[in-house]
Amino acid sequence: MAKRKLSEREELKKQAGREMAVYKRDDMIQKARFSLTLQEQKCILYAISKIKPTDTYLTEYVFDIRDFYTLCGIEKDTYTELKKQLIALKSKCWWLLMPDGETESAVSWFDVVRTNKKSGKVTVAFHRDMMPYLVELAKQAEQGMFYTGYNLQFILPMSSRYSPRLYEILKSYQKNNREWFFELEDLKKLLDCQNYTRWPDFRRFALEPAVEEINKYTDLNVAMDTQKEGRKVTRVIFYMAKKGQKALLEAKRAGVDRLDGQLDFDALLAELQRGDSVKAQFWAENPIRREEN
Numbered sequence: 001m002a003k004r005k006l007s008e009r010e011e012l013k014k015q016a017g018r019e020m021a022v023y024k025r026d027d028m029i030q031k032a033r034f035s036l037t038l039q040e041q042k043c044i045l046y047a048i049s050k051i052k053p054t055d056t057y058l059t060e061y062v063f064d065i066r067d068f069y070t071l072c073g074i075e076k077d078t079y080t081e082l083k084k085q086l087i088a089l090k091s092k093c094w095w096l097l098m099p100d101g102e103t104e105s106a107v108s109w110f111d112v113v114r115t116n117k118k119s120g121k122v123t124v125a126f127h128r129d130m131m132p133y134l135v136e137l138a139k140q141a142e143q144g145m146f147y148t149g150y151n152l153q154f155i156l157p158m159s160s161r162y163s164p165r166l167y168e169i170l171k172s173y174q175k176n177n178r179e180w181f182f183e184l185e186d187l188k189k190l191l192d193c194q195n196y197t198r199w200p201d202f203r204r205f206a207l208e209p210a211v212e213e214i215n216k217y218t219d220l221n222v223a224m225d226t227q228k229e230g231r232k233v234t235r236v237i238f239y240m241a242k243k244g245q246k247a248l249l250e251a252k253r254a255g256v257d258r259l260d261g262q263l264d265f266d267a268l269l270a271e272l273q274r275g276d277s278v279k280a281q282f283w284a285e286n287p288i289r290r291e292e293n
Helices: 008-018 026-031 037-050 065-072 077-093 128-133 138-143 162-174 184-190 200-219 244-261 265-273 277-285 287-291
Strands: 020-023 061-064 093-097 103-107 110-116 121-126 146-152 177-181 218-227 232-242
Touching: 020 026, 020 037, 020 128, 020 138, 026 093, 026 128, 026 146, 026 162, 037 061, 037 065, 037 077, 037 162, 061 065, 065 077, 077 103, 077 110, 077 121, 093 128, 110 265, 121 128, 128 277, 138 146, 146 162, 146 244, 162 177, 162 200, 162 218, 162 232, 177 184, 184 200, 184 232, 200 218, 200 232, 200 244
Parallel strands: none
Antiparallel strands: 020 146, 061 121, 093 103, 110 121, 177 232, 218 232
């Protein structure tokens, strides 16, 4: 079935939503361990993209169900299905190390979840113990607490549940490193892959699809290698580089194709020609100097 044609206003709203940025503190990205489906991850990241620098720990976030589905290129999911995902996110708990470095808190993703079928609106509030990792990040950076930001549009086209998680982990390290390694068992825990006891299965079903989607849809180029002790793989190494302007445009085109089945080339080209692309282009052309700083 052909997708419903959006009005010009709806197209602009969709594009603006996909360009929203997700910001998290690095220690939350690099240390958190949780189990989420692909759609649950996208729902959380969409909600995080709503956070503003002036928000408080008690801020509630409201979004339209139809907007979320449009951004994700979803047509078949229903109001009932989204309710199931939201209640699952409210009930799933995981351990989060608090800023004091000693206390652990059992947090759920959302403290508040409200839906209104008539208006199509959803209201959520994050667990208050998560908020130090999501708000006032620029101020915390002045105190040495670094954070990572990336565009929501890089995540939305992904079809493997391991891709968003691996992407944000590598993105958090790529800022200051050209390569990073993980002990094999540590990487499995970070990606919720302990069920893959054999390296070939972990590589084939988790890592290779994730690396392929990162290279296809995001602002990073990634390659993967391994180290062995004897015949056993014990360490996974990732090589990371920020894409140049041309490769970034191709990634965004691939993402639009995946989500919408069509390409708004003019909109993507205009985005790259905006003033903020100067910084991205400079770092893409000067990767070695950037790594040394």
